Amino acid sequence: MKLKAIILVATLLLAMAACSSREQSSQQMPELSSAPSSQHSSAPTPSSSSSAQSGMSESASESGASASDSTPPSSSESSAESKSEPSPPPAATPFRFSASEVLAVYARNYSDYTYSPLEQQAVAQLIPMLLEAGAAAAEDLHTNTEGGFLVVLNDADRTRFSYTLIPTAVRVGTEAHTIPQERYNALLSIANNAIQQSPSYIQWLAFMDPNRLSSVTFYPDGPGNASQIASGNIGRAAALLSTIQVKKGTGNAVDVGSISHEPAAGHVVIQMNFTGDNGTISYSIAIENGVFNIESSDMTFACQYQLLTSTSDLLASLEALSAAG
Numbered sequence: 001m002k003l004k005a006i007i008l009v010a011t012l013l014l015a016m017a018a019c020s021s022r023e024q025s026s027q028q029m030p031e032l033s034s035a036p037s038s039q040h041s042s043a044p045t046p047s048s049s050s051s052a053q054s055g056m057s058e059s060a061s062e063s064g065a066s067a068s069d070s071t072p073p074s075s076s077e078s079s080a081e082s083k084s085e086p087s088p089p090p091a092a093t094p095f096r097f098s099a100s101e102v103l104a105v106y107a108r109n110y111s112d113y114t115y116s117p118l119e120q121q122a123v124a125q126l127i128p129m130l131l132e133a134g135a136a137a138a139e140d141l142h143t144n145t146e147g148g149f150l151v152v153l154n155d156a157d158r159t160r161f162s163y164t165l166i167p168t169a170v171r172v173g174t175e176a177h178t179i180p181q182e183r184y185n186a187l188l189s190i191a192n193n194a195i196q197q198s199p200s201y202i203q204w205l206a207f208m209d210p211n212r213l214s215s216v217t218f219y220p221d222g223p224g225n226a227s228q229i230a231s232g233n234i235g236r237a238a239a240l241l242s243t244i245q246v247k248k249g250t251g252n253a254v255d256v257g258s259i260s261h262e263p264a265a266g267h268v269v270i271q272m273n274f275t276g277d278n279g280t281i282s283y284s285i286a287i288e289n290g291v292f293n294i295e296s297s298d299m300t301f302a303c304q305y306q307l308l309t310s311t312s313d314l315l316a317s318l319e320a321l322s323a324a325g
Contacts, residue, residue, distance in 0.1 A: 114251050200246050205283075210234075236321055237321050246307055253304075291304065
């Protein structure tokens with residue numbers, strides 16, 4: 001009986017121990033299942049990686065980028081784009097410019113210190129011959145001067161090209177381009193016809209660059225009557241002065257100071273200032289009894305002429321330009 005009782009008690013104890021073990025196991029399970037979940041949330045998932053790539057793709061799409069946009073253009077595309085942008089025209093040179101660029105052409109009279117304008121028909125004949133001369137061999141020739149031309153272009157700088165005619169050659173600077181005798185004779189004939197038939201303008205005034213003229217002051221009759229050309233009319237004053245006409249055959253070089261350039265009664269004085277590359281250059285003009293004398297600060301001699309233009313008409317025009325400011 002004692003043995004049966006002992007066995008029964010042992011059985012009961014074992015049963016109670018088994019129940020307690022199951023209860024403890026059921027209480028620990030949620031804690032074990034939560035650990036992988038927390039570790040997994042810290043690592044990127046395939047879906048989050050896809051979302052990141054998708055976001056990049058959307059950004060590229062929104063910005064308009066594509067695979068074709070990111071590749072550099074082909075050489076043919078680059079050349080097509082470069083062809084669509086016109087290149088600037090080459091700078092004009094004495095033997096390379098268009099006849100349509102020409103504003104005026106003058107024949108130079110070396111012995112008279114004057115320029116005479118060419119008519120349009122003569123200009124049309126002259127320009128092709130000058131341009132063709134540039135294709136000939138260039139030599140450094142120094143012989144007698146028989147004529148010359150001044151070509152003024154209609155550009156912002158009023159570019160000027162000066163040509164000298166020496167026997168069977170056209171010289172620009174120190175280079176002379178030889179041409180056939182027949183063509184040389186034709187050029188010389190055009191120059192001589194203009195000198196004989198067209199008005200004679202004062203060399204320095206016809207050659208001056210109006211864009212560099214900064215001021216014009218004139219004294220019509222004595223030191224107390226100075227008048228200044230209005231700044232807006234300086235270009236018109238330059239055009240007026242450059243076309244002052246003188247009597248043919250009266251131009252010559254004289255010593256500086258041979259005529260007074262001080263304002264005085266009955267003595268017209270005109271002073272002109274130019275902005276040069278190396279500073280200011282000044283012209284001084286004195287007119288008295290029909291004699292026109294001009295001096296330049298950069299020249300060692302003066303030029304003197306007999307006026308054909310009326311002095312009173314010249315003064316009236318200058319007065320109008322000074323009052324119009």
